[in-house]
Amino acid sequence: MKRKSIAAFLCWALMTGCTPAQNDEPVPSAAPETETVRLALNASGHILTAIAEQQGYFEDEGIKVVYVRVNTDAEAFEGIADGTIDVASNSGTNLPLQQIAEGMDLTIFGGYLLTGCMPVFTRAEREWNGIEDLIGKTVAFEPNLYAITGPLLDMGYDPLNNIKWYETDSQEERIEAVLNGDADYGLVGTALNYAVINNPDLKIVTYAADVLPAYSCCRAEALTSWVNENPNTVKALLKAWIRAMEYYDTHHEETVAITVELVGTDESYVRAYLDNPRFDLNCDPMKNSVERAWTYMDYLGLFSEEAQQIRIDDHINTDLYKEALNECQLQYGDSNPEFYERLQAQYARNNQ
Numbered sequence: 001m002k003r004k005s006i007a008a009f010l011c012w013a014l015m016t017g018c019t020p021a022q023n024d025e026p027v028p029s030a031a032p033e034t035e036t037v038r039l040a041l042n043a044s045g046h047i048l049t050a051i052a053e054q055q056g057y058f059e060d061e062g063i064k065v066v067y068v069r070v071n072t073d074a075e076a077f078e079g080i081a082d083g084t085i086d087v088a089s090n091s092g093t094n095l096p097l098q099q100i101a102e103g104m105d106l107t108i109f110g111g112y113l114l115t116g117c118m119p120v121f122t123r124a125e126r127e128w129n130g131i132e133d134l135i136g137k138t139v140a141f142e143p144n145l146y147a148i149t150g151p152l153l154d155m156g157y158d159p160l161n162n163i164k165w166y167e168t169d170s171q172e173e174r175i176e177a178v179l180n181g182d183a184d185y186g187l188v189g190t191a192l193n194y195a196v197i198n199n200p201d202l203k204i205v206t207y208a209a210d211v212l213p214a215y216s217c218c219r220a221e222a223l224t225s226w227v228n229e230n231p232n233t234v235k236a237l238l239k240a241w242i243r244a245m246e247y248y249d250t251h252h253e254e255t256v257a258i259t260v261e262l263v264g265t266d267e268s269y270v271r272a273y274l275d276n277p278r279f280d281l282n283c284d285p286m287k288n289s290v291e292r293a294w295t296y297m298d299y300l301g302l303f304s305e306e307a308q309q310i311r312i313d314d315h316i317n318t319d320l321y322k323e324a325l326n327e328c329q330l331q332y333g334d335s336n337p338e339f340y341e342r343l344q345a346q347y348a349r350n351n352q
Contacts, residue, residue: 040085043263073091089110106221111220113217113280114282139164139187140174215289242343294312321351329344
């Protein structure tokens with residue numbers, strides 16, 4: 001065994017608390033329990049999956065990902081419930097937490113976006129002093145967007161009652177509501193960042209990521225039973241995504257091209273979010289951020305009394321991500337040591 005390999009394996013053993021095997025080589029990862037992972041996919045695509053497919057990372061890990069197209073988040077969770085979808089990862093954090101609160105036995109085991117480019121916007125002529133300007137106004141988004149309403153709670157406001165909530169059937173309608181004066185402010189997801197930026201009658205006053213850093217934009221979740229029955233499959237998926245994160249970290253322009261092909265749109269649309277430093281692809285489960293989101297939503301009164309009996313930590317699995325990260329660092333860490341050290345430090349800070 002080469003000296004470098006010995007050092008790497010001892011490092012892995014220290015991180016995992018395992019004793020090195022008696023033979024010369026690390027024990028290989030156990031084979032995935034199932035070859036295919038069915039991933040819910042909406043119109044915004046999944047960049048880490050697209051990179052992992054193109055670079056052969058899924059093949060390396062012994063799995064393949066099959067997309068199940070959905071038009072709404074509700075369809076994604078319906079698919080998980082009826083067994084036609086294994087994993088959802090583009091439905092925010094608030095929505096899987098609401099499903100858990102309503103009795104769906106989901107486990108969050110990773111993430112997709114740590115923060116996205118979710119702009120808070122208003123008409124171009126309106127002044128802005130801070131999120132307290134939302135108080136007493138009509139706002140076109142939902143109270144469960146805790147990245148905004150949570151910090152307002154911390155400031156002593158009661159967002160549910162101090163704001164008039166303007167309901168819409170789609171995020172595009174939030175833009176129209178602000179333009180025609182039905183709402184004073186709006187907030188939309190990352191995919192609509194381009195539409196807001198390029199409307200001369202609107203201006204972005206802040207982003208959710210600026211209001212609440214590391215707010216845990218999109219989590220990766222599946223039925224708890226599926227995670228428990230397929231731990232090696234989950235770990236293989238996470239390893240491929242971690243390697244895709246490393247690729248994204250060092251191949252920005254190539255990722256732009258991959259994303260343009262993935263979502264089938266022009267480059268300027270994609271660059272409206274990929275070139276924004278707030279767009280943070282990251283599959284760490286971020287347990288602390290998920291716990292914070294659950295607490296905010298609870299204080300906002302968005303859960304039933306029955307949900308008070310739920311211990312949210314029982315629905316977060318950080319172990320599989322840590323094992324995947326350790327194995328990736330052991331197998332691929334020489335290519336970008338700083339990247340893996342950064343992810344290990346992030347895990348230590350955010351998953352206690």
